[in-house]
Amino acid sequence: MTSVLATPPAGSDLRPVPCSHRNSVLEIMSMRRDPFAFSDRRLAEFGPVSGLDAFGVQMVISGNPRAAQELLMNKERAFANGPAWSHFIGPFFNRGIMLLDFDEHRHHRHILQQAFGTTALKGYLQEMQPMIADRVAGLPVGTVKLFEQFKALTLDVALEVFLGLDLPKDEADRINKAFIDTVRAGVAYVRKPVPGGRWWKGLRSRKVLEEFFYAHIPAKRARETPDLFSVLCHAESDEGHTFTDEDVVNHMIFVLMAAHDTSTITMTQMAYHMARHPEWQERARAESLGLGPELGYDGLGEMTALDLILKESLRLCPPVPAQPRMAVRDTSFQGFFVPKGTIVTISQLASHRDPEFFTNPDMFDPERFSPERAEDKSHRFAWMPFGGGVHKCIGLYFGQMEIKTILHHLLRGFEWSVPADYQIPMDYSALPVPADKLPVTLRRR
Numbered sequence: 250m251t252s253v254l255a256t257p258p259a260g261s262d263l264r265p266v267p268c269s270h271r272n273s274v275l276e277i278m279s280m281r282r283d284p285f286a287f288s289d290r291r292l293a294e295f296g297p298v299s300g301l302d303a304f305g306v307q308m309v310i311s312g313n314p315r316a317a318q319e320l321l322m323n324k325e326r327a328f329a330n331g332p333a334w335s336h337f338i339g340p341f342f343n344r345g346i347m348l349l350d351f352d353e354h355r356h357h358r359h360i361l362q363q364a365f366g367t368t369a370l371k372g373y374l375q376e377m378q379p380m381i382a383d384r385v386a387g388l389p390v391g392t393v394k395l396f397e398q399f400k401a402l403t404l405d406v407a408l409e410v411f412l413g414l415d416l417p418k419d420e421a422d423r424i425n426k427a428f429i430d431t432v433r434a435g436v437a438y439v440r441k442p443v444p445g446g447r448w449w450k451g452l453r454s455r456k457v458l459e460e461f462f463y464a465h466i467p468a469k470r471a472r473e474t475p476d477l478f479s480v481l482c483h484a485e486s487d488e489g490h491t492f493t494d495e496d497v498v499n500h501m502i503f504v505l506m507a508a509h510d511t512s513t514i515t516m517t518q519m520a521y522h523m524a525r526h527p528e529w530q531e532r533a534r535a536e537s538l539g540l541g542p543e544l545g546y547d548g549l550g551e552m553t554a555l556d557l558i559l560k561e562s563l564r565l566c567p568p569v570p571a572q573p574r575m576a577v578r579d580t581s582f583q584g585f586f587v588p589k590g591t592i593v594t595i596s597q598l599a600s601h602r603d604p605e606f607f608t609n610p611d612m613f614d615p616e617r618f619s620p621e622r623a624e625d626k627s628h629r630f631a632w633m634p635f636g637g638g639v640h641k642c643i644g645l646y647f648g649q650m651e652i653k654t655i656l657h658h659l660l661r662g663f664e665w666s667v668p669a670d671y672q673i674p675m676d677y678s679a680l681p682v683p684a685d686k687l688p689v690t691l692r693r694r
């Protein structure tokens with residue numbers, strides 16, 4: 250039975266958001282189980298914008314580029330990030346940049362941007378290249394779960410490039426563990442600090458990370474080094490504003506989280522598609538062999554095939570599959586009435602497969618991003634794995650640089666394959682990860 254989320258005020262020409270009376274737990278479970286079937290069903294039943302009661306929170310969902318543009322550009326400043334994202338990852342990523350809004354967000358983003366400019370990126374590449382080359386060369390062969398390998402590698406890169414600290418193994422393990430527990434807590438089902446539970450562990454781990462970063466700040470402030478931690482301690486806006494110790498700690502913890510799973514998921518998807526389509530693996534390998542062992546910053550732009558694979562993998566499986574915002578006052582969205590306090594979410598999982606913008610949208614077809622076809626340009630928000638508007642991913646160049654560097658070394662040193670009938674079993678209950686961790690047959694070349 251169809252009902253409405255809220256009745257528009259008398260005299261308003263806005264439409265009410267249609268929603269169902271279905272049990273909200275079952276509805277959320279069906280979304281997590283198969284988000285594609287879920288959005289197809291809702292599109293057929295309610296149209297492009299529909300409402301949902303998500304465990305007592307009013308939610309509006311939509312999955313097309315026009316809706317994404319309206320929400321993310323936020324022209325009327327009617328939607329905020331902080332209260333929406335806090336609902337999911339609140340206490341663990343307190344005052345991370347993505348959870349700040351409006352003038353305060355602009356102020357912090359301006360300073361943070363210093364850490365992601367070309368000069369800083371070149372420095373990070375120089376830091377991470379030898380370590381990645383070394384770690385990839387040491388990969389095991391035979392049946393290897395690539396997702397696990399990528400996850401461990403990106404965490405080590407993060408510790409090296411972001412922290413720039415030579416930690417004893419015990420200490421590195423302790424910080425890694427605290428970091429993993431903090432990230433896991435965000436997707437806990439039981440969202441209360443029950444001793445031993447994920448939420449509880451997350452809160453304790455957040456404390457471990459805070460203490461760790463605070464302890465290292467004096468040394469980082471005293472001497473500049475080419476890592477993110479140091480850059481944040483010294484970054485200054487044009488007006489001379491700098492981050493407080495508390496800001497540095499909050500941003501470090503958030504950026505570590507934002508950088509980690511997103512890059513791992515992307516590489517896993519790329520490796521999967523290259524295993525299923527060996528002709529693309531060969532094309533990408535030929536380019537990497539042509540570029541020589543050490544990938545320079547300029548070489549990144551010459552990896553045309555890998556770039557097409559990257560874009561298509563991000564289209565089919567955007568690592569951050571949806572973006573929520575909260576209405577800070579009664580407002581409109583796509584001509585519908587949205588009351589204050591509603592969480593409005595746009596889904597890239599759905600919009601990236603919209604046949605209005607992508608031909609055969611379920612097919613792996615990297616050439617759709619070629620200059621001749623440029624399907625991603627069919628609408629400004631047709632392809633948006635990195636989001637859009639003022640909160641657009643600040644690490645998009647760093648992420649692509651890291652992913653390309655790791656795959657460059659993997660392609661040069663190894664070949665990999667999956668059985669002809671293998672389909673990656675995806676788990677969409679939090680960020681999209683392969684339930685089987687992507688086992689491949691890895692051989693040295």
Ligand code: HEM
Nearest residue numbers: 346347507508511512569572634635636640642643644648
């Ligand atoms: C392929 C990899 C990545 C993808 C697909 C991705 C995706 C996204 C998306 C969709 C957002 C916007 C969220 C929103 O508007 O609500 C975002 C924000 C952000 N990302 Fe990424 N990300 C990736 C890698 C990284 C990396 C490597 C870093 C850091 C080095 C990073 C740091 C951030 C930060 C700090 C924000 C918040 C920006 C703000 O609120 O101003 N991301 N990312």
